[in-house]
Amino acid sequence: MSKRAIAHMDLDSFFVSCERLIDSRLNNKPILIGGTSDRGVVASCSYEARKFGIHSAMPMKMARQLCPEAIVIKGNSATYTKYSKMVTDLIRESVPAYEKTSIDEFYLDFTGMDRFFGCLKYAGELRQRIMRETGLPLSFGLSENKTVSKVATGEAKPNNQLLIDYGHEKLFLAPLSVKKLPMVGLKTYQTLCNLGVRKIQTIQEIPIEVMENTFGKNGRVLWKKANGIDNSPVEQYNERKSISTERTFDKDTIDVNKLKSILTAMTENLALQLRRGNKLTSCITIKLRYSDFQTETLQRKIHYTSADHDLIPLALELFEKMYTRRVLIRLIGVRFSHLVSGSFQISLFEDSHKMADLYSAMDKIRDRFGDRAVVRASGMTAKTISRFSSFNNGDHSPHSIK
Known part of the structure; x- marks a missing residue:
């Protein structure tokens, strides 16, 4: 092998x-x-x-x-x-x-x-x-x-x-600062410094049980990384990776304000799930199914983002372009695809530090009190939205919205 x-x-x-x-x-x-x-x-x-x-x-x-x-x-x-x-x-x-x-x-x-x-x-x-x-x-x-x-x-x-030759991984890492290790952020670095640990070699010499007692399960992972041990696979990248949701109405509707409110709520919640998963999307798709079961979709390639204020206006704009038949709607959906890992900070070139802090604060409130603890007023018609938990390859899996 x-x-x-x-x-x-x-x-x-x-x-x-x-x-x-x-x-x-x-x-x-x-x-x-x-x-x-x-x-x-x-x-x-x-x-x-x-x-x-x-x-x-x-x-x-x-x-x-x-x-x-x-x-x-x-x-x-x-x-x-x-x-x-x-x-x-x-x-x-x-x-x-x-x-x-x-x-x-x-x-x-x-x-x-x-x-x-x-x-x-x-x-x-x-x-x-x-x-x-x-x-x-x-x-x-x-x-x-x-x-x-x-x-x-x-x-x-x-x-x-x-090139780091086979068998030289531990030797290569030893003299480097612990800050060079993936997963060592500011908080972990400060904790390590307080313990007198500044070089990766020191972690290599610490018993793995001590690392685990200090940092929990992350201590074992950190010790392995410091010793050049990492069996994680290269996970094949798939442009079709997506996250999505849709709603089928109990009664077909032509209420545009209601449709826009639900679409806003769905887009807002999907953006939250992107940030939770440290993901960015570069493609948004809107789906409509009419009462005669004719289904239409419209998508747009966009810059990488996971920010509500980027995605919601785009979703509403696509909806406006699609909904021209003025026929009763039985289903509406939204999907984000072409996902990559990354911080939504990339989309904030013209935003203030306060905007980044605002997203962080709102997401923390949602994590503690539920996804609907903080919502946009324009999306309040959708009174409950299920918690999204997965990123899917290929076709989306529907999530319920009421």
Whole structure:
């Protein structure tokens, strides 16, 4: 049986790189992308800006203070979605299995290909092809598992590649900061620092039982990652992955206000489920079935988002375009498809930090008191909505709405 060969590919400073393709005058200059007002947040920044201590999710006002000469650009999600699709198409043509984990990040499974090609050589050639055909810089790490490859990509950046040989995973990780490990966020990092743990090697030397007592079940996972152990598979990416809901009425209706209210409630709740699953959608579909059983659908490709204020107006706009027969409606539905993993922060280029905080606060209230604890006034006609819990491949599975 062949040893696993997993590559992690990451487009370097993706948003910035896309903007530089459009305007070469931005090359080698400190760039900030995000909300252009002082209340906005940094969605991405160039390596030149990072030298000033700037990072993503930082308030734009603070970033400007750290680097007054930085060029601030309002993001263009449509542009980034287009280039992401170009890279995805090239990867799909070239590898037997891949997993798209965000708009600019991929895992590729080359297991078994070494008997025909050297995996490093093949991955390197694919990287060169992507850069040549898209103009985007790209880094990758290659090892026997996803964790080590992701960390290796970070060490390879910017615009480079790194191979971690079989048996060297633990040695490679040992001298690195614990912050480099996937799943170590700010809170976990602070806890580790309080324990005097700053290097991955220290976690390697701690008994797994101690890690489990300190961090619960996550402690065992963290210990395994620190020791270069990760058996998680590359989950084949499927563009048709979707989440959806629909309602069949007890009595057919022509009440447009009622239909719009229900559609608003469904879209709002589906967007909540996207955020819970750390997903973004790039395609919205509206479905109508008339009393004569004629069924129509209309969809639109959009920039990646999971924000209510992006999705609800689109759903209502599609409904307005579809509902031209003025015949009684027996069913209405909405579906989000072409899902990828990622934070909805990507859609907030022109929104303030307060908007991100508002979504976070509302979602926490819903988690504690129920999905309908906080709803938009325009969607209150749908008095109850079932809890959505799954992301489906192919056709949707209906969820009840009353």
